[in-house]
Amino acid sequence: MTDHVCLQLQSWLHGSAGLWSSSLPQTGFFPPLENAMLLSGTFNNRVALITGGGTGLGRAMTVTLSQLGAQCIIASRKLEVLQQTAEEISSQTGNKVHAVQCDVRDPQAVSQCIDQMEALTGLPDVIINNAAGNFVCPSERLSPNAWQTVIDIVLNGTAFVTLELGKRLIQKQKGASFLAITTIYAESGSGFVAPSASAKAGVEALYKSLAAEWGRYGHRFNIIQPGPIRTKGAFSRMDPTGAFEKVKIDRIPTGRLGKPAELANLVAYMSSDYASWMSGAVIRFDGGEYVSIAGEFNELRSVTPDQWKVMEAMIRKTKGS
Numbered sequence: 001m002t003d004h005v006c007l008q009l010q011s012w013l014h015g016s017a018g019l020w021s022s023s024l025p026q027t028g029f030f031p032p033l034e035n036a037m038l039l040s041g042t043f044n045n046r047v048a049l050i051t052g053g054g055t056g057l058g059r060a061m062t063v064t065l066s067q068l069g070a071q072c073i074i075a076s077r078k079l080e081v082l083q084q085t086a087e088e089i090s091s092q093t094g095n096k097v098h099a100v101q102c103d104v105r106d107p108q109a110v111s112q113c114i115d116q117m118e119a120l121t122g123l124p125d126v127i128i129n130n131a132a133g134n135f136v137c138p139s140e141r142l143s144p145n146a147w148q149t150v151i152d153i154v155l156n157g158t159a160f161v162t163l164e165l166g167k168r169l170i171q172k173q174k175g176a177s178f179l180a181i182t183t184i185y186a187e188s189g190s191g192f193v194a195p196s197a198s199a200k201a202g203v204e205a206l207y208k209s210l211a212a213e214w215g216r217y218g219h220r221f222n223i224i225q226p227g228p229i230r231t232k233g234a235f236s237r238m239d240p241t242g243a244f245e246k247v248k249i250d251r252i253p254t255g256r257l258g259k260p261a262e263l264a265n266l267v268a269y270m271s272s273d274y275a276s277w278m279s280g281a282v283i284r285f286d287g288g289e290y291v292s293i294a295g296e297f298n299e300l301r302s303v304t305p306d307q308w309k310v311m312e313a314m315i316r317k318t319k320g321s
């Protein structure tokens with residue numbers, strides 16, 4: 001019995017992915033609630049800029065903020081995509097969503113986009129730096145331009161938008177909430193996404209720096225690190241074959257991917273006056289994935305009560321070192 005259990009344990013601990021849970025029974029404990037959480041009207045008379053708001057998570061943020069009364073501006077490169085999203089959301093919520101073309105890599109384009117925004121709505125109260133570029137790639141295969149492209153979109157793009165808006169807001173003596181969307185690996189680094197990890201870490205340093213420096217002008221700066229949430233933009237570039245989705249789900253203690261609307265509720269809270277004392281915060285929103293990957297002994301979740309009996313007996317039998 002003991003040998004058999006030992007063999008089983010050895011093969012499990014050295015072996016296959018997907019050990020931890022076969023049917024993920026815990027998902028029943030963590031159902032996603034996808035309706036808007038805050039009171040309707042929370043963002044009445046507020047203007048929100050969402051970069052990358054035409055697709056994926058940025059689109060979900062725009063839906064929620066618009067439902068809660070904000071006038072939204074969504075900005076990215078593809079004007080047609082933005083216009084279609086803007087029309088769909090405006091007609092769903094009854095609140096105007098504006099589409100403004102902007103490549104955040106280009107500081108002049110950013111300045112022109114903000115001119116356009118000022119003419120449409122005035123300067124925003126809420127700024128969400130959500131636009132990003134990313135793809136998995138072994139670092140030895142990255143060209144200089146591949147590296148630069150991701151750094152330009154994520155780090156420089158966020159800096160150009162934030163600094164240009166910040167300067168104008170300071171001049172007008174208007175306060176605002178700035179939020180950056182990073183990732184859980186901004187903190188740990190990660191193989192195969194080195195440009196994204198480096199850029200997102202830079203974004204976090206920028207936002208923490210400005211939280212300290214620009215509070216005196218009425219500006220708050222916060223960061224959300226999402227775990228995996230299915231979007232076409234992310235999953236087509238991070239998991240093109242779909243092979244890694246189950247691996248990811250298996251290691252998330254809440255047993256499922258996140259939903260865009262769940263993230264959007266957190267974004268809305270952190271951008272609202274309910275969070276007016278929150279600045280310089282980094283909120284990980286990942287179903288527990290980060291700690292699950294990090295903990296040295298977390299694989300022991302797959303050990304059964306019978307196997308624990310054997311292991312405990314072996315440990316107790318040990319005398320001395």
Ligand SMILES: CCC/C=C/C=C/C(=O)SCCNC(=O)CCNC(=O)[C@H](O)C(C)(C)COP(=O)(O)OP(=O)(O)OC[C@H]1O[C@@H](n2cnc3c(N)ncnc32)[C@H](O)[C@@H]1OP(=O)(O)O
Pocket residue numbers: 132133134135136137141142143144145146147149150183196227228229233234237238
């Ligand atoms: C799953 C859980 C955790 C998930 C985290 C997710 C984090 C995210 O950030 S998801 C966001 C995903 N969304 C996007 O990336 C949307 C925007 N992306 C793009 O537009 C493109 O993917 C790109 C970032 C490449 C930018 O497009 P652009 O047209 O400006 O660039 P290109 O001219 O196509 O490429 C620039 C150089 O990069 C090289 N390159 C492009 N793709 C790859 C690749 N898959 N592998 C290696 N290299 C790549 C491309 O060849 C260019 O370099 P060069 O040939 O030297 O000129």
Ligand SMILES: NC(=O)C1=CN([C@@H]2O[C@H](COP(=O)(O)OP(=O)(O)OC[C@H]3O[C@@H](n4cnc5c(N)ncnc54)[C@H](OP(=O)(O)O)[C@@H]3O)[C@@H](O)[C@H]2O)C=CC1
Pocket residue numbers: 051052053054055056057058075076077078079081102103104105129130131132133134153157181182183184225226227228229230231232233234235
């Ligand atoms: N989905 C996930 O699992 C996770 C996502 N994230 C982060 O969430 C955010 C949203 O990602 P997601 O919605 O999944 O992916 P999407 O690809 O849908 O979103 C990225 C957005 O960025 C815009 N964008 C890209 N390049 C530029 C540019 N040069 N100038 C302006 N806009 C640009 C794109 O629009 P366009 O092509 O029109 O320019 C697109 O709308 C990103 O910051 C991402 O890093 C973080 C962790 C996990």
